[in-house]
Structure formats: C-alpha cells, structure tokens
Amino acid sequence: MKYEVRISGKTRIVEFARNGDGWQATLDGEAGLADVVETAPNTFSVLVSGQSHEICVTPSSDRQLELQTGGFEFSAEVLDPRSWRGRHGGAEAEGRQQIAAPMPGKVVRLLVKPGDAVEAGQGLVVVEAMKMQNEIRSPKSGTVERVLVAEGQAVNAGEALCVVA
Secondary structure (H helix, E strand, O other): OEEEEEEOOEEEEEEEEEEOOEEEEEEOOEEEEEEEEEEEOOEEEEEEOOEEEEEEEEEEEOOEEEEEEOOEEEEEEEOOHHHHHHHHOOOOOOOOEEEEOOOOEEEEEEOOOOOOEEOOOOEEEEEEEOOEEEEEEOOOOEEEEEEOOOOOOEEOOOOEEEEEO
C-alpha cells in the first residue's frame, strides 16, 4: 500500500508491505523494518532499528491526524491513495486480486456481493479502525469472486476480505 502523507506541511511518500510478523516500511524510497503493536486505543508501540517509540494518534478531522511522540507533536494528512495513482501513473492491478485488511478493525459495511462487477477504485468493504471508517477499494476492474467477511466481524491486518477476478 502506498500513501502520500503530508506531515507538518511536508509531503512524504510512505509505503507499507507485510514482512513476516512485522511490516516493511519505505519512507521516500528509503526502506526500514518496523514492528507495530497497538498497546491501547490510539496508542502504538513502534520498534524501528532496535529503538522503541510510543506514538499517540488523535484523529482531528477527515484524513487529519495529530501524532505525539517523545515530546514532539506532528500533524499528518493522508491524501487519497487514488489521487496518488492518478497523478503518478500507477497501473491497474492485473489477474485475480485478494483484497486484505490494511489494519485491524471491524467490518461495518459490505458494499459488494459475489458476482458484482466493480471498477478500479470502487469501494468494496468499510472497516472501522481507531474510530475512523476506512473504505477498502478495488485495485482493479473485474468481478467480485468471493466475499470472505461479514458485517460486524473483527479482522486483523493482512486478513483477506474479498477476491476480485
């Protein structure tokens, strides 16, 4: 997953990929391995290069987050991932795609059912995490082959939600 994030007025490119039990994070093309655990609601313990950081996240408005760590405070805005793909020439995914939950949360709404035709960028499932509803979108145009979750179901990061072929 690739995000364009504005932190304290500076735009950064952040990309996350599962790596065993942790996450591989890339910031502006520079890779690092991070182990992230939610220790309390909106509070995360992040272990990066052997150093532990506690980060408190407070949603302040749509796509706006306030981050506090070690006496420092940052503002972050997650820009729409679809706008990133559009401006930077990202290609539509090909072949059968298993859509996974990007974060732990609860499925609050299913937007499609098996057999539905979908377009790239169309919403498939809404997952609530940290009191924010996140619409999980299709990476490609195609047909919903399977829906693997139900409304009200708790999901873990990386858990399969549906399959688009």
